[in-house]
Amino acid sequence: MSKPTTDKQATLAEARVRIDSIDHQLQQLISERARWAQQVGRAKGPLKAAVEYYRPEREAQVLRGVIDRNDGPLPDGELVRLFREIMSSCLSQQQPLKIGFLGPEGTFSEQAVRKQFGHAAYGLPLGSIEEVFQEVTSGNADFGVVPVENSGQGMIQVTLDMFLASKATICGEVELRVHQNLLSLGGKLADVQRVYSHPQSLQQCQAWLRINLPKAERIAVSSNAEAARMARSDEAAAAIAGETAARVYGLKTIAGPIEDRADNTTRFLVIGRGIFPPSGNDRTSLLVSVRDKPGALYDILRPLAERGISMNRIESRPSHTGKWQYAFFIDISGHVEDEGIQEALKDMEPAAADVRVLGAYPVALP
Template sequence: MDDELYSKLLPLRNLIDELDRKILETLNRRSEIVVEIGKIKHSVNLDDSVIKPERESQIIEKLQRINTGPFQTSAIEHVWKEIISACRDLERSMQVAYLGPKGSFSEQAAFEHFGRSVNNVQCTSFDEVFHAIESGRADVGMVPIENSIEGAVNRSLDLFLNSNLKIIGERSLIIKHCLLTKSGNMNGIKKITAHPQALAQCQEWLNKHYPNLERVSTSSNSEAAHIASKSEDFAAIAGMIAAESWGLRPVYSNIQDDINNRTRFLAIGNIESSPSGNDKTSLILAVPNKACAVYEMLKPFAIHKVSMTRFESRPARTGQWEYYFYVDIIGHQKETNVSRALELIKTQVAFFKNLGSYPAQ
């Protein structure tokens, strides 16, 4: 570097160093206040929960609103999620359950939602995620609920039916599937393994490029990556987070049939989220077997001007062609119009379950 260029850059770099020092001082001061809040809560036996979904959402939303740039507004959530996570950890370490092993999309969703200053509880099934929270082994969890290509994740829907856990947040991930091997090529590969949803999401690509290779279903894409990391015979379909976690190399990237492939995840726990100003509420409903029952079930939403964002049905497994309806609406259950709609719906349905209100992403 020539002297003239160096002389121009040096004062700017010194200024960045000084600003970084001030940022660190501010973060330490913020941490001190968080610790003090924790002491006050502990002294009066206030709610033991270290996560306040509505408060965290409000902090990020406010910062995004007042940002004048050039720091990107889209980056604020990523930065402050980690700041909040690190500060939360000073109050009490939080256990987060998700479908493992390491390198899964569920892990990625959990990190994006809760930050990385958490203790991981890697589970072998969605059932175990729910049980880990219900038994106290984990504070919160993350489960997939729907995919833009394959639709609902039915096992997650079924587990909500018989669980007392609440939805406390949501996270949408763009799913980019890669074909991964130990060598970075397909020499000697005899089988391709992945979660059934991933195999379905890449079905056209696989039919075109590797129609003769056996496809093997596994409990998760990260488990598929684990298998491929130990075998010269297997290729795995998974994300780059799995490749990094298991030492695999991509043969092909973005092999999903739809480039807009997304999966929506739900954060769950034993927490009642207060209104944040931008919320959703999720319900499970069933109707009596009579004419116009579904119309009567939905009518209160129209009366009280409550918008639906999702309507999904699942068999009730009674053998009588009865169904449960999974419904997402805009608004918090404590908002007047939502509250009135829910009270009226209760009089119209045979089954009503509120899965919780939570900040919308």
């Protein structure tokens, strides 16, 4: 498709005619893509469920190609979002994916679902992170999306603890820029006597609350959307939540964004029941229990360093197998099928009580 000429300013009428023509071409191409997606489905044969058609590694490769080809003016994130929605709609021709998330409707977890799977997927709001794991491992949900880390508040321990007992695997990751807003029914700061929110969000906004609402009671609830639901029936209350929750529950924005850190970002994990092939830019998550001996952790990490494998993250948690016993969650660059990682895992075995691959998945896209 041609770009506007620089030597002649197009009239408004000419620009609109050209846009109409481009829209027509886009619609034809999207329909053609959908028909070819049907052909892919037929080529795979009579699979049993939508989850069997979904290939996150292929999707990541396609979206990286979108970024590589982008020469503006739209930013990478916007183009990725547009193409994600096209792929979501094409996939749903077989059957929409069912994605569990921490509900109710309007949470940041739901926003992460839409960023990763598009709006053609079926969102399944659940009451807790534990329920998300249960619905995925039981097969009632194809995938789940759970928060695991915030850039300011660190790891979300309940998510890590679920991996100690659950058989769920990690199939992807989503990074979501989180903007917190103060919402209420009346929209006046002077009326606020109570503030409802998720504990993490209260922490993310504690400096703003201390300055602007020093006397207001802070009440922790299960999710920001639940906070918004409670605030809509309490004229003396406000909720800390996102813009989506404001729209869903009919609240007014008193102030926002009110998060203390300008880079406030939450990382979510996509959980499923299997490990997918490499995409070309991947991360592998490990759960390692060490033997009780001097230098045990060094012996675990040494094989990674010797092969030049970058460790992105390490977090320890009580292993629940005995008093003062710990397990380590380790994220490394690369896919578990890579030769170097396979060799490193083998070298870890003498020093480890147990090594479990939690997942290998594409690195988060914009």
